[in-house]
Amino acid sequence: MTTQDLVTQIRKKNSFLCIGLDVDLEKIPPHLLSEEDPIFAFNKAIIDATHHLCVAYKPNTAFYEAYGLKGWKALEKTIHYLNQHHPEMFTIADAKRGDIGNTSRMYAKAFLEDLGFDSVTVAPYMGKDSVEPFLDFKDKHTILLALTSNQGAFDFQTKNIDGKEVYKHVLETSKSWENSENLMYVVGATKAEYLVDIRSIIPNSFLLVPGVGAQGGNLQDVCKYGMTSTIGLLINSSRGIIYASSDEHYAEAAAQKAKELQQEMAFILNQ
Amino acid sequence: MTTQDLVTQIRKKNSFLCIGLDVDLEKIPPHLLSEEDPIFAFNKAIIDATHHLCVAYKPNTAFYEAYGLKGWKALEKTIHYLNQHHPEMFTIADAKRGDIGNTSRMYAKAFLEDLGFDSVTVAPYMGKDSVEPFLDFKDKHTILLALTSNQGAFDFQTKNIDGKEVYKHVLETSKSWENSENLMYVVGATKAEYLVDIRSIIPNSFLLVPGVGAQGGNLQDVCKYGMTSTIGLLINSSRGIIYASSDEHYAEAAAQKAKELQQEMAFILNQ
Numbered sequence: 295m296t297t298q299d300l301v302t303q304i305r306k307k308n309s310f311l312c313i314g315l316d317v318d319l320e321k322i323p324p325h326l327l328s329e330e331d332p333i334f335a336f337n338k339a340i341i342d343a344t345h346h347l348c349v350a351y352k353p354n355t356a357f358y359e360a361y362g363l364k365g366w367k368a369l370e371k372t373i374h375y376l377n378q379h380h381p382e383m384f385t386i387a388d389a390k391r392g393d394i395g396n397t398s399r400m401y402a403k404a405f406l407e408d409l410g411f412d413s414v415t416v417a418p419y420m421g422k423d424s425v426e427p428f429l430d431f432k433d434k435h436t437i438l439l440a441l442t443s444n445q446g447a448f449d450f451q452t453k454n455i456d457g458k459e460v461y462k463h464v465l466e467t468s469k470s471w472e473n474s475e476n477l478m479y480v481v482g483a484t485k486a487e488y489l490v491d492i493r494s495i496i497p498n499s500f501l502l503v504p505g506v507g508a509q510g511g512n513l514q515d516v517c518k519y520g521m522t523s524t525i526g527l528l529i530n531s532s533r534g535i536i537y538a539s540s541d542e543h544y545a546e547a548a549a550q551k552a553k554e555l556q557q558e559m560a561f562i563l564n565q
Numbered sequence: 566m567t568t569q570d571l572v573t574q575i576r577k578k579n580s581f582l583c584i585g586l587d588v589d590l591e592k593i594p595p596h597l598l599s600e601e602d603p604i605f606a607f608n609k610a611i612i613d614a615t616h617h618l619c620v621a622y623k624p625n626t627a628f629y630e631a632y633g634l635k636g637w638k639a640l641e642k643t644i645h646y647l648n649q650h651h652p653e654m655f656t657i658a659d660a661k662r663g664d665i666g667n668t669s670r671m672y673a674k675a676f677l678e679d680l681g682f683d684s685v686t687v688a689p690y691m692g693k694d695s696v697e698p699f700l701d702f703k704d705k706h707t708i709l710l711a712l713t714s715n716q717g718a719f720d721f722q723t724k725n726i727d728g729k730e731v732y733k734h735v736l737e738t739s740k741s742w743e744n745s746e747n748l749m750y751v752v753g754a755t756k757a758e759y760l761v762d763i764r765s766i767i768p769n770s771f772l773l774v775p776g777v778g779a780q781g782g783n784l785q786d787v788c789k790y791g792m793t794s795t796i797g798l799l800i801n802s803s804r805g806i807i808y809a810s811s812d813e814h815y816a817e818a819a820a821q822k823a824k825e826l827q828q829e830m831a832f833i834l835n836q
Contacts, residue, residue, distance in 0.1 A: 316668070356664055356671035362679055366637045390664055392688060393627055394715040397587070400627040408633055417663060419690045419710055421717020439690055444665040446692020449738055450731065455724045460731065467720055 295412045296433050297500065300384050301524050303349045308560035310525055311552060312350035312386065312502065314532025315340065315372065316357045321537050323544045333361065333368035336544075338375060340536055343545035345380050347552040350528055352386040352502075373409050384528070385411045386502070390439065392417040392424045399427040406434045413437050415480060415502070418464045422471050429473035435500075436477055440464050440492070443482025443505030465495045478502055481520070483529070486512060489519035498522055504530045506555075513555070517562050525563075531555060566683045567704050568771065571655050572795050574620045579831035581796055582823060583621035583657065583773065585803025586611065586643065587628045592808050594815045604632065604639035607815075609646060611807055614816035616651050618823040621799055623657035623773075644680050655799070656682045657773070661710065663688040663695045670698040677705045684708050686751060686773070689735045693742050700744035706771075707748055711735050711763070714753025714776030736766045749773055752791070754800070757783060760790035769793055775801045777826075784826070788833050796834075802826060 304310045317333045329335040341351065353372060358365035376383050387405040391414065392398060398416075405414040406428070413435035416428055428436040441451055441461040451461040458466075468477055478500040481492060492501070501520055506513050506529050513529060520527055531551075539547030575581045588604045600606040612622065624643060629636035647654050658676040662685065663669060669687075676685040677699070684706035687699055699707040712722055712732040722732040729737075739748055752763060754776040763772070772791055777784050777800050784800060791798055802822075810818030 318671075354664070354668055356662070356668045356675070359675045360671040360679070362641065362675070363634065363637055366634055370633065390662065390688070391627070393625070393661055394713070397625055397627045400589075400631040404627070404630045404633070408631070417661070417688045417690050419688050419721060420661075420713050420715060421720030421722070423715050423717040425717075442665070442691050444691060444694050446694040446696075449692030450690060450734060451692070453726045453731075453734065455726050455731070460721065460724075460726070463721060463724065 295384055297435075300349065300500070303382055303384070304525050305563075307346065307349055307556075308563055309347055309349055309556040310527050310529055310559055311348040311555050312352050312384075312528045312530040313340070313344055313348050313535055313552065314388070314504075314530050315351055315353040315536065316532045317353075317368075317536075318357060319361070321540070323540050323542060325542060331364070331368055331371065333358070333365065334371040334375075337368070337372045339545040340548050341376065341380065343549040344535070344552045345383065347549065347556040348383075350384040350386060351376060352388050352530055352532075354388040354532075370409065373411060377410050385413070386437065387411040387414040390415050390417050392420050394420065395423040395427055398424050402428040402431065406431045413478065415439065418468070422467070425468070426472055429471060429476045431476070434476065437502050438464065438468055438477055438479050440479040441481050441488060443484045447482060462491065462495060465492065469496070480504065483512070483516050486515035486519055489516065493520065493522075498524070498526060500526050500528060502528045502530060506531055513558055514562070521562075529555070529559070566655055568706075571620065571771070574653055574655070575796050576834075578617065578620055578827075579834055580618055580620055580827040581798050581800055581830055582619040582826050583623050583655075583799045583801040584611070584615055584619050584806055584823065585659070585775075585801050586622055586624040586807065587803045588624075588639075588807075589628060590632070592811070594811050594813060596813060602635070602639055602642065604629070604636065605642045605646075608639070608643045610816040611819050612647065612651065614820040615806070615823045616654065618820065618827040619654075621655040621657060622647060623659050623801055623803075625659040625803075641680065644682060648681050656684070657708065658682040658685040661686050661688050663691050665691065666694040666698055669695050673699040673702060677702045684749065686710065689739070693738070696739070697743055700742060700747045702747070705747065708773050709735065709739055709748055709750050711750040712752050712759060714755045718753060733762065733766060736763065740767070751775065754783070754787050757786035757790055760787065764791065764793075769795065769797060771797050771799060773799045773801060777802055784829055785833070792833075800826070800830070
C-alpha cells in the first residue's frame with residue numbers, strides 16, 4: 295500500500311485509528327477458549343466489528359510467539375484474513391526487529407513479503423545496515439522506533455548527544471538512508487510536547503502513535519502538534535478497544551470504543 | 566543453567582565456542598532439501614558433529630521466521646533436541662527482542678520458559694522496563710546488545726553522551742536494573758580495543774562476542790582484553806563453521822572448523 299492510499303483511506307473513513315491486536319488468552323472472553331483457534335476467532339470478530347472505523351491493524355508479534363506454533367498460525371490466519379477480506383487496511387507487524395544486514399533481510403522478507411504485511415516496526419540501535427534491508431521493499435513501510443511511550447524511553451532515547459537527544463539523532467540520521475521515503479516513526483503520545491521538535495526534523499513522515507488511552511496520551515494534543523496537511527498520524531489503541539468487554543458482546547463493545555475515538559478523529563479532521 | 570555451570574563446561578571442554586545455527590535453505594547442502602524438515606536435519610547433524618567442541622548454540626530467530634510455520638517448528642525441534650540430548654549446552658535465542666513491559670514479558674516467557682532456552686538476546690533502546698521482564702527468570706540469562714559488530718554500530722552506539730559513548734551508558738545503566746546479575750552483553754569482536762573500557766564497567770559479566778571470523782575479529786585480541794578469571798567470554802561463529810562445506814561431508818567439515826577454533830581456545834586457556 296502506498297502512503298497516498300493510506301491518506302485516501304483516512305479521508306474516506308474520517309479516521310486515523312489503528313487497532314492493536316494484542317491477543318492475550320487470559321483476557322479474551324472465556325467462551326472463545328473452546329474454539330479451535332481462539333486467537334483468530336477473537337481477531338476475526340474484532341476486525342468484522344471495527345474495520346469501518348479504523349484504517350490500520352497492528353498485531354504485536356510477542357502475543358503470538360507466546361503461544362508457539364499455534365500463535366504463529368493465528369498470526370498467519372489474521373494477516374491472510376485482512377489481506378483477503380479487507381485489502382484496504384494498512385497492516386503493521388509490530389515486531390521491533392533489527393539485526394545485522396543479511397539477518398534483517400530475513401526478517402524483512404518474512405513480514406513484508408511472505409506474511410504480506412504493509413509495514414513492520416524496527417528498532418534503530420544497530421544503525422543503518424540493520425534497517426536498510428527493510429526499506430528495500432516497494433510500497434512497504436518501515437516504522438522505526440524513535441521515542442517510545444514507556445518509562446524506559448528516558449533511559450537512553452532522551453539522553454543528550456552534542457546538544458541533541460538520541461531519538462532526534464535517530465530521526466535525522468535515518469533521513470539519509472537509502473529509500474528513506476519508506477520510513478515512518480513510532481512516537482509515544484505521552485510526550486505530545488516533543489512533537490513540535492519532531493515535526494521540525496521530519497515534517498511530513500507518518501507517525502505511529504501508541505499510548506493514547508491506556509498509556510495516558512491525549513488525542514487533541516497529539517493532533518495539535520503532530521498533524522500534517524496529509525494527516526501524518528496513525529493513533530494506536532489496543533487494550534482500550536479490544537478488551538472493552540469480556541462477555542459475549544465483546545466485539546460490539548470494541549466497536550463502541552473504536553467509534554468514540556473515530557468520532558473524536560472525525561471532529562478534528564473536519565475542524 | 567547457572568553461570569557457574571557454564572564456566573564448568575568451558576573448563577571441561579577447553580572451549581568457549583558458541584556455534585550460530587543460522588540456517589539458510591539456499592546455503593545448506595542441496596541433498597538435505599528432500600528431507601521432511603531440512604532445517605532440523607541440518608541442525609541435528611551439525612550438533613551431533615560439534616557438541617564436544619563448543620559450549621553453546623545460538624539459533625538466530627530471523628532464519629526460522631523466514632520460513633514461517635515450518636521454520637518455527639524447526640526452531641522448536643532444535644531447542645528440544647538440545648535440551649533432551651545435550652542439556653549441558655548453553656542455548657541462546659538470538660532474537661534481539663524488546664518492547665514495553667507487559668509485551669516483553671510475553672517474549673521472555675516464549676523463549677525462556679516455553680521454548681526452554683537458557684538465554685535470549687535483547688535490544689536496549691526502550692530501556693529498563695523493556696528488559697527487566699527478561700531478568701525475572703531464575704538461572705536464565707538476558708544478553709543485552711551493547712556494541713554490535715556491524716558498520717551501523719557507529720550510527721548511534723558509539724555516539725557521545727556527556728563524554729561517554731551510548732553503549733557505555735547502556736552497560737552502566739543496566740547494572741542498576743533488578744536481577745542485573747542475569748545480564749550478559751553482546752560486544753562485537755571487530756573492536757577488541759574497546760574491551761578495556763568495557764571491562765572497566767562490567768569486570769565480570771559474560772560477553773557474547775560475534776564477529777570472529779566472517780566479520781573480521783581476532784580471537785587473541787578479544788581474549789587479551791576481554792577474558793576474566795572465570796573466562797567471561799563466549800565467542801560465536803556461525804557461517805564460518807556451519808557452511809564450511811556444502812557437500813555431503815558438511816558436518817565433518819563444520820566439526821573441523823570448530824575444532825580449529827577450539828584448539829586455539831584451549832591454547833589460550835592453558836597459557
